[in-house]
Amino acid sequence: MEGGDHLAHERKKAQFDVEAMKIVWAGSRHAFEVSDRISKLVASDPAFRKDNRPMLSRKELFKNTLRKAAYAWKRIIELRLSEEEASKLRFYVDEPAFTDLHWGMFLPAIKGQGTEEQQQKWLPLAYKMQIIGCYAQTELGHGSNSSKWWPGGLGKISTHAVVYARLITDGQDHGVHGFIVQLRSLDDHSPLPGITVGDIGMKFGNGAYNTMDNGVLRFDHVRIPRDQMLMKVSQVSREGKYSQSNVPRQLVYGTMVFVRQTIVADASCALSRAVCIATRYSAVRRQFGSQNGGPETQVIDYKTQQSRLFPLLASAYAFRFVGEWLKWLYTDVTQRLQANDFSTLPEAHACTAGLKSLTTAATADGIEECRKLCGGHGYLCSSGLPELFAVYVPACTYEGDNTVLLLQVARFLVKTLSQLGSGKQPVGTTAYMGQVEHLMQCHCNVQKAEDWLKPAVILEAFEARSARMSVACAKNLSKFTNPEEGFAELSGDLVEAAIAHCQLIIVSKFIEKLQQDIPGKGVKQQLGVLCNIYALFLLHKHQGDFLSTGCITPKQAYLANEQLRALYSQARPNAIALVDAFNYTDHYLGSILGCYDGNVYPKLYEAAWKDPLNDSVVPDGYREYIWPMLKQQLRTARL
Numbered sequence: 123m124e125g126g127d128h129l130a131h132e133r134k135k136a137q138f139d140v141e142a143m144k145i146v147w148a149g150s151r152h153a154f155e156v157s158d159r160i161s162k163l164v165a166s167d168p169a170f171r172k173d174n175r176p177m178l179s180r181k182e183l184f185k186n187t188l189r190k191a192a193y194a195w196k197r198i199i200e201l202r203l204s205e206e207e208a209s210k211l212r213f214y215v216d217e218p219a220f221t222d223l224h225w226g227m228f229l230p231a232i233k234g235q236g237t238e239e240q241q242q243k244w245l246p247l248a249y250k251m252q253i254i255g256c257y258a259q260t261e262l263g264h265g266s267n268s269s270k271w272w273p274g275g276l277g278k279i280s281t282h283a284v285v286y287a288r289l290i291t292d293g294q295d296h297g298v299h300g301f302i303v304q305l306r307s308l309d310d311h312s313p314l315p316g317i318t319v320g321d322i323g324m325k326f327g328n329g330a331y332n333t334m335d336n337g338v339l340r341f342d343h344v345r346i347p348r349d350q351m352l353m354k355v356s357q358v359s360r361e362g363k364y365s366q367s368n369v370p371r372q373l374v375y376g377t378m379v380f381v382r383q384t385i386v387a388d389a390s391c392a393l394s395r396a397v398c399i400a401t402r403y404s405a406v407r408r409q410f411g412s413q414n415g416g417p418e419t420q421v422i423d424y425k426t427q428q429s430r431l432f433p434l435l436a437s438a439y440a441f442r443f444v445g446e447w448l449k450w451l452y453t454d455v456t457q458r459l460q461a462n463d464f465s466t467l468p469e470a471h472a473c474t475a476g477l478k479s480l481t482t483a484a485t486a487d488g489i490e491e492c493r494k495l496c497g498g499h500g501y502l503c504s505s506g507l508p509e510l511f512a513v514y515v516p517a518c519t520y521e522g523d524n525t526v527l528l529l530q531v532a533r534f535l536v537k538t539l540s541q542l543g544s545g546k547q548p549v550g551t552t553a554y555m556g557q558v559e560h561l562m563q564c565h566c567n568v569q570k571a572e573d574w575l576k577p578a579v580i581l582e583a584f585e586a587r588s589a590r591m592s593v594a595c596a597k598n599l600s601k602f603t604n605p606e607e608g609f610a611e612l613s614g615d616l617v618e619a620a621i622a623h624c625q626l627i628i629v630s631k632f633i634e635k636l637q638q639d640i641p642g643k644g645v646k647q648q649l650g651v652l653c654n655i656y657a658l659f660l661l662h663k664h665q666g667d668f669l670s671t672g673c674i675t676p677k678q679a680y681l682a683n684e685q686l687r688a689l690y691s692q693a694r695p696n697a698i699a700l701v702d703a704f705n706y707t708d709h710y711l712g713s714i715l716g717c718y719d720g721n722v723y724p725k726l727y728e729a730a731w732k733d734p735l736n737d738s739v740v741p742d743g744y745r746e747y748i749w750p751m752l753k754q755q756l757r758t759a760r761l
């Protein structure tokens with residue numbers, strides 16, 4: 123079958139209103155309209171072509187990224203795009219660039235940690251791109267006195283950086299503070315005196331994150347003007363006197379709370395993209411196994427394919443909704459901070475750190491699983507999956523290594539439990555700890571598989587598991603005379619308790635989403651199926667935790683799995699429509715396997731001939747290396 127919509131028969135099976143689901147996915151009708159318009163604008167502009175990335179050398183690749191960034195900026199100005207539209211445009215250009223750090227970290231750091239005066243001076247310059255900034259925190263080795271190493275945009279482009287360094291006045295060390303530092307001349311881009319700066323070298327994967335100039339930076343007797351220390355949290359007077367505002371010191375790390383929150387939202391984008399590719403291809407791909415001489419089986423009908431694919435589809439939706447909620451939490455904490463209410467900062471830190479860790483790990487693993495779900499073709503660059511994986515996987519490391527972040531969540535949980543004794547009632551995402559006595563001894567009330575569809579049953583099982591794991595850690599910690607030694611010794615268990623807590627947050631936010639008014643025929647029902655798949659898949663995967671803590675019985679674990687299989691069958695007819703609801707253009711997907719019309723094979727065949735290796739029938743190097751070898755063999759054979 124040439125041309126046409128090869129997935130039309132799949133689209134007809136949908137039991138819900140796909141257009142309404144698109145709005146739920148986008149977050150609002152307005153968000154959908156902006157996203158739809160800007161994605162099509164990018165897709166229709168040949169200047170944003172990206173299929174040639176894996177073929178380019180690092181220098182060509184990087185120059186091409188600079189061209190695209192400059193062109194994107196030109197279009198933003200010409201079209202008078204709003205901040206929201208401009209950020210969507212950069213998103214759909216889909217190429218990591220110095221601009222990510224400029225808009226995503228440099229500007230937020232000044233907004234969050236600069237005084238009013240500092241903001242008035244620096245923000246207009248940055249908004250007009252008259253200066254370009256990056257965020258320089260990480261060091262080559264340990265400590266804050268070696269060389270900065272890794273900051274994106276630093277290597278070749280940034281003119282300025284927010285640099286994190288120790289502040290020492292009168293011989294007294296006041297800890298790490300942020301400073302705005304000019305790195306390069308605004309006339310000829312050469313490094314300013316005392317500054318050594320450059321790119322740190324090629325990274326994982328061809329193309330991929332090599333469009334970014336992650337950099338190294340050293341200072342030799344560089345003087346930073348006093349008023350370039352970011353002074354919202356603490357100040358140094360003209361006389362050199364150090365003082366602190368009446369705010370928590372941790373606000374110095376506020377930019378990370380912001381970025382981790384955006385990384386959670388981004389996880390749903392990356393995972394949904396991989397899932398869209400794997401789902402469409404699984405419906406196109408047929409294998410043996412048909413009965414009565416009918417058409418061969420679509421691989422999406424194999425139960426094994428479903429049990430690998432549908433939990434990822436459900437996770438993409440789950441991460442979308444928890445990302446939405448996290449954005450609300452971040453906005454709420456920001457408003458509270460402005461009113462000098464710092465009470466929810468520890469929770470916002472724990473939630474952003476923990477959810478960043480959980481969603482990026484699941485997304486990186488999920489993209490790789492999607493590659494395998496596409497069989498051999500998933501390994502081709504034209505599937506889009508190798509590059510997506512290579513670009514995405516460092517999210518498990520940047521903005522805090524995932525294990526380090528989970529340990530921070532664990533500290534927060536142990537602290538929350540320890541405060542119960544003093545009568546402090548936990549709120550927000552730890553409110554369930556307030557019922558710890560009930561959760562320690564409750565019994566799961568599941569007798570038949572369908573009982574697992576009750577939100578209250580699922581919630582209680584996840585709350586009990588999380589509470590019991592945290593309490594077990596706290597009890598074990600209390601056996602150590604040195605708490606830090608105990609924390610180090612038990613860190614493996616603490617990480618698992620933190621994971622259980624974060625999974626509970628995601629499940630509970632999905633359930634809360636379903637309590638909202640969701641318009642559109644069948645939309646809520648489909649989301650209900652996905653929510654149950656997500657929760658029961660986690661329960662099945664971590665059944666060791668649920669069983670060993672006595673939250674469920676082996677029979678109940680068996681029933682959960684039985685229910686999960688039934689849910690996969692319910693999701694099956696809707697699978698293609700559920701990925702169509704992401705509303706991704708073929709340009710953004712960047713995948714032959716995932717193209718909207720499902721016309722995969724002719725496109726793969728055609729793309730192969732466009733590979734530079736096929737420019738000539740006889741390759742370069744044949745005469746030099748292969749021909750003499752063949753001749754040599756010929757002579758040997760004749761002897």
Ligand SMILES: CCCCCCCC/C=C\CCC/C=C/C(=O)SCCNC(=O)CCNC(=O)[C@H](O)C(C)(C)COP(=O)(O)OP(=O)(O)OC[C@H]1O[C@@H](n2cnc3c(N)ncnc32)[C@H](O)[C@@H]1OP(=O)(O)O
Pocket residue numbers: 209222223225226227257259260274372373375376378379381384467468471519520521522523526530533
């Ligand atoms: C609109 C468009 C947006 C687009 C956005 C796109 C952005 C681009 C996306 C990706 C590109 C990649 C960019 C990557 C950038 C980076 O990687 S920047 C470097 C980030 N580095 C880290 O994350 C290091 C991880 N380590 C930490 O976070 C550490 O906590 C620390 C900050 C280094 C401090 O360590 P220290 O050992 O000194 O202290 P701790 O014991 O960890 O913490 C002490 C107490 O402070 C609390 N804490 C820690 N961090 C925070 C925080 N961020 N906010 C609030 N509170 C915090 C911690 O809980 C401790 O509290 P306690 O004393 O009560 O226990």
Ligand SMILES: Cc1cc2nc3c(=O)[nH]c(=O)nc-3n(C[C@H](O)[C@H](O)[C@H](O)COP(=O)(O)OP(=O)(O)OC[C@H]3O[C@@H](n4cnc5c(N)ncnc54)[C@H](O)[C@@H]3O)c2cc1C
Pocket residue numbers: 223257258259260271272273274331336516519520521522523524525526529
């Ligand atoms: C693509 C990319 C972009 C980046 N962009 C920026 C940027 O723009 N600006 C910037 O400042 N930085 C940036 N970074 C740096 C990034 O923030 C750090 O790499 C990250 O915070 C991890 O720190 P590390 O590399 O020192 O890892 P390490 O801390 O050396 O981790 C190594 C191993 O040790 C383990 N480990 C470390 N500490 C502990 C502990 N306390 N307990 C138990 N285990 C531990 C970790 O789990 C990990 O397995 C970027 C990194 C990457 C990969």
